Amino acid sequence: MSAGGGRAPREAGRRRVRLLATGGTIAGRAASGVEPGYRSGEVAVEALIDAVPGLRELAALDGEQVAQVGSQDMDDALWLKLAARVQEVFDSDAADGVVITHGTDTVEETGWFLHLVVKSDRPVVLTGAMRPATALSADGPLNLYNAVAVAADPAARGRGAIVVLNDDLHCARDVTKSSTTDVHTFISPGPGLLGSASYGRVRYFRQPPHPHTTASGFSLDGIRQLPRVDILYAHAGMTADLVRASVSLGARGLVMAGVGNGNMSTAAVRALAEAAREGVVVVRSTRVVSGDVGRNIELDDDALGLVAADQLNPQKARVLLQLCLARGMERDAVQDAFHRY
Numbered sequence: 001m002s003a004g005g006g007r008a009p010r011e012a013g014r015r016r017v018r019l020l021a022t023g024g025t026i027a028g029r030a031a032s033g034v035e036p037g038y039r040s041g042e043v044a045v046e047a048l049i050d051a052v053p054g055l056r057e058l059a060a061l062d063g064e065q066v067a068q069v070g071s072q073d074m075d076d077a078l079w080l081k082l083a084a085r086v087q088e089v090f091d092s093d094a095a096d097g098v099v100i101t102h103g104t105d106t107v108e109e110t111g112w113f114l115h116l117v118v119k120s121d122r123p124v125v126l127t128g129a130m131r132p133a134t135a136l137s138a139d140g141p142l143n144l145y146n147a148v149a150v151a152a153d154p155a156a157r158g159r160g161a162i163v164v165l166n167d168d169l170h171c172a173r174d175v176t177k178s179s180t181t182d183v184h185t186f187i188s189p190g191p192g193l194l195g196s197a198s199y200g201r202v203r204y205f206r207q208p209p210h211p212h213t214t215a216s217g218f219s220l221d222g223i224r225q226l227p228r229v230d231i232l233y234a235h236a237g238m239t240a241d242l243v244r245a246s247v248s249l250g251a252r253g254l255v256m257a258g259v260g261n262g263n264m265s266t267a268a269v270r271a272l273a274e275a276a277r278e279g280v281v282v283v284r285s286t287r288v289v290s291g292d293v294g295r296n297i298e299l300d301d302d303a304l305g306l307v308a309a310d311q312l313n314p315q316k317a318r319v320l321l322q323l324c325l326a327r328g329m330e331r332d333a334v335q336d337a338f339h340r341y
């Protein structure tokens with residue numbers, strides 16, 4: 001095992017897994033994750049690996065610290081860095097699969113980004129923990145064990161980015177965090193789980209039906225930064241002010257976390273239609289945890305110039321819209337992408 005990104009030795013029949021650590025509660029130090037002043041992301045990658053009995057028996061492992069942040073501090077620059085690192089690891093044949101240790105707050109967004117841009121069939125597995133590494137009944141060690149088992153499993157190939165927590169395998173497209181503190185926080189509303197893992201024994205229930213990784217039209221090619229896309233949260237009595245503020249601050253895209261089926265107040269609708277006329281691409285998603293946002297249902301998207309998010313929640317819609325805008329796609333092409341991916 002090396003901490004600096006050296007290769008795990010190739011041993012006959014043994015899969016090689018690279019651990020890319022980014023921080024999060026899986027690397028947090030505290031008696032619990034709800035202590036005042038608690039900070040995630042303090043335990044280094046070597047210590048994480050050493051804390052899991054039997055981990056090295058699953059695969060030839062090496063670890064690399066890509067970042068050390070609470071995932072609330074993940075941002076576009078870190079996504080680009082992480083995705084580039086995953087791509088380099090695969091392109092140089094340094095590993096058969098990667099495991100990314102990550103905070104749970106935004107793991108769904110990072111996973112979705114990687115699901116769309118990484119060009120490889122090799123498994124990209126993300127895991128984390130709800131309880132700090134030093135807490136009573138820490139969940140990180142078994143999550144990491146299961147994640148390495150998935151990354152080392154040839155049957156995980158071609159399934160895109162997989163989020164593994166609490167014995168569940170989720171497609172990065174579908175997964176979302178549903179509880180602030182519960183260990184069973186991750187759900188995949190609608191499509192359901194991708195599979196399960198029990199002490200390293202992995203089963204798959206389905207293939208992700210939407211294009212991803214090698215079949216996705218997105219990649220890192222030519223992308224040095226991502227365009228600004230803001231998410232606005234709809235509520236009773238919403239005014240138009242924040243829509244206008246986002247546009248005047250330079251947002252090239254807006255995602256509305258609408259009420260119900262992607263609805264919002266009349267004032268907000270008018271402001272969004274105006275933004276769309278000015279060339280901002282506006283996507284209607286929903287603050288509701290499950291269900292699709294359909295086109296031209298309660299709102300006339302055709303007349304208003306809006307895009308419907310289909311199955312993507314606001315934070316996932318933001319990632320896809322950033323990638324679409326980075327590729328120079330216009331509104332109709334963006335709508336097609338929301339139906340396709």
Ligand SMILES: NC(=O)C[C@H](N)C(=O)O
Nearest residue numbers: 024025070071103104105
């Ligand atoms: N459970 C966690 O990992 C929460 C932490 N704030 C993070 O996302 O990094």
